[in-house]
Amino acid sequence: MGIAVNGVDITDAEIGAELAHHGAAANPLQQAVHEVVLRRVLLDEADRLGIVAGDSTDDERIETLFACEVQVPEVDEPACRRYYDAHRAAFTRGERVEARHILFQVTPAAPLELLRETATLILDALRQSPERFGELARRYSNCPSGAVEGSLGQLGRGDCVPEFEAVLFRLAPGELAGRLVETRFGLHIVQVLRRLDGTLLPFDAVHGHVADTLRRQAWQRALHQYLRLLAGRAKIEGVELEGASSPLVQ
Template sequence: MTVSVNGVDVKGEPQTSHEFAAVRELLRQRAVAVGLLAKDAGGDQVDAAVEALLAREVTTPTPTDAECRRYYDQHPREFESGDLVHARHILFQVTPRVNVPEMRARAEEALNELLREPERFAAIARELSNCPSGQHGGNLGQIGRGDTVPEFETALFKLRPPGLLPELVKTRYGFHVVAIDQQIPGSKLPYDLVRDRIGERLRAAVEQKALQQYVSMLAGRAEIVGVDLNGSTSPLLQ
């Protein structure tokens, strides 16, 4: 498949999607256009220039106290001190050289197999998980709030019956198949203690949307062949 951005052919590396390569080239060209990068620069210079470009041109507003308070009031179960879960997971790790759609498909295949045969969780974890816990059947032991990244924590502590989660959990590390074995509820934390955590969570969500909109705007002004970057969810933007 031929993919080009404004007449420049791009190719994904063996473990990188064409979309990823096209987004990187689009941002490289923008960095050159605004004087952040020499036209013939490459490698780490491109990565640094893209980072500087996004910092300069993508504005992420700081969530207001009212927005944080509203989130706190609407998600009471997320802010309970002493909440514990006993969980297992199977990690399908995403790195810069991984074909993300292919990795997601592998994770979904494993999840569907476990929905049919949940008793095989330990065996599949040992075979497929990219986490050291895989050698122990995927067992993560006892986890409290704040012990893991926010997106994984949200999935672990969402109000639902114990058991295998029916959907993949996506985090900055990759795709997870997750089973909750036990839930031990705690008591609600005061708003002042969790205000910063809520602000960071809301800011990250807004930043992700702003980055996607920015790439879509650049793509709308460019001549792109072979991929559709409108609403791109390339790992480059995550």
């Protein structure tokens, strides 16, 4: 069975033209199909509401539809302050940590499960004898930092991959991470030696940025809900849109 929206078939040519825009997607064909179907749903709704083409492009008709139908609540100062208080780390500048690690790199000769077993044994040994960190880093780390006892020097936010940073900036001085940290580089045992506190930017200095962030989040939520509502009303055959993501709702 082919794909149709409200009784009108979606053609292979439409999907093929959209496919060129989704090369980076995990499933380009699925993403292209979802996008074409959602666009057809939106244009049908524009027709129903009398948002006619005239000199307008389809994109302009969809923008007009959104402007008329998607209601976004105003962002007030209390909401901005709540966001600021809950995300103080994001507004702190100059925060740094001095850290060291032991890297167990995945290679064809060292599969992940074998590395995990070895790394877990060494982490357990360090829990018992943390003073051995430098010795074990020199012996086992697959990072050049192993030659200097695993030292990474001072690191700021943004200096390392997100999953590593997320652990790094939660540790207290002298604290050894209680679990292995997994990144695209492999498995890490991580310890923070010292912290340098940064400076929290005042609320007034970031108020505009916070308000813009909350407006964007509110718009995304409202748009997503609106698209789900329209898709639920439409007669869509040949494809399941539940859980689909689309650039229209990013």
